């Protein structure tokens with residue numbers, strides 16, 4: 370049986386499960402916020418090995434032997450019991466999170482797509498850029514700082530052609546509500562108001578002039594490249610994501626990249642011990658590709674919907690269920 374670890378609001382997971390049902394693949398969905406309500410975890414350390422069972426409120430029981438593979442999507446922190454005092458809720462959530470992390474560690478590493486430890490290790494943008502460059506990708510000149518002098522020098526050395534963006538990521542989620550700190554051009558106005566911005570460090574990058582954005586979805590040995598035609602609308606030239614969230618219809622197109630870029634995308638995915646990654650690239654008007662970042666657990670459902678790439682099938686095949 371395939372265990373799908375996620376949360377109740379994960380629409381991509383609904384889409385994935387639809388395909389599992391069409392292919393009659395047995396699965397179990399674990400919405401982690403429900404721990405303590407719709408399921409319990411019992412871990413026993415008697416004897417030589419640790420063992421565990423997941424008990425569902427409807428009577429189902431899952432043990433190690435039942436789990437063939439795990440698809441780790443978007444788990445969230447378990448809800449704290451409503452009747453706890455506010456001061457105890459954080460303690461309750463933290464303890465519950467730790468039990469979940471313990472369970473993850475008891476499930477054999479080879480069964481995961483992808484293991485949370487690998488996801489975490491792969492998630493640092495600065496390391497990604499360093500490795501990408503080392504492997505042979507082009508990357509934009511980059512500076513990470515909250516020092517006015519450093520930022521000013523960087524902007525001047527690129528003649529004002531600079532964007533800034535979040536170091537970790539720009540998405541802020543609360544349930545179904547998503548807000549986003551978009552990539553911004555930084556000019557003289559930004560420098561004049563530097564004190565208002567510089568409460569947090571940011572990534573500053575030379576602005577690469579795009580023909581289009583590229584989203585590469587790597588699943589095992591499959592490389593699905595999609596052009597996102599962000600330069601067709603003035604509102605999406607700098608950052609296409611905000612309008613995409615508002616269901617602004619940006620043209621997406623399945624494309625073929627030069628073979629060495631497919632290979633680089635697989636290489637960086639393997640470098641981080643991942644079976645999956647969603648890589649953001651820019652293709653320039655001159656036909657060059659620049660690496661921006663690797664999302665180790667990035668979204669893919671909209672790419673399948675817009676291009677018809679068989680991403681769900683590729684994931685299922687990779688899970689070997």
Ligand SMILES: Nc1ncnc2c1ncn2[C@@H]1O[C@H](COP(=O)(O)OP(=O)(O)OP(=O)(O)O)[C@@H](O)[C@H]1O
Pocket residue numbers: 509532534535537538539540552574575576577578582599606607608609610649651661662664
């Ligand atoms: N150096 C750059 N030059 C031009 N555009 C860029 C540059 N960096 C990012 N962008 C644009 O900003 C948008 C988001 O890019 P990117 O994925 O790098 O941002 P991010 O903040 O790191 O994303 P996330 O929130 O997914 O981590 C895209 O539209 C991309 O083309």
Ligand SMILES: [Mg+2]
Pocket residue numbers: 649662
């Ligand atoms: Mg991105």
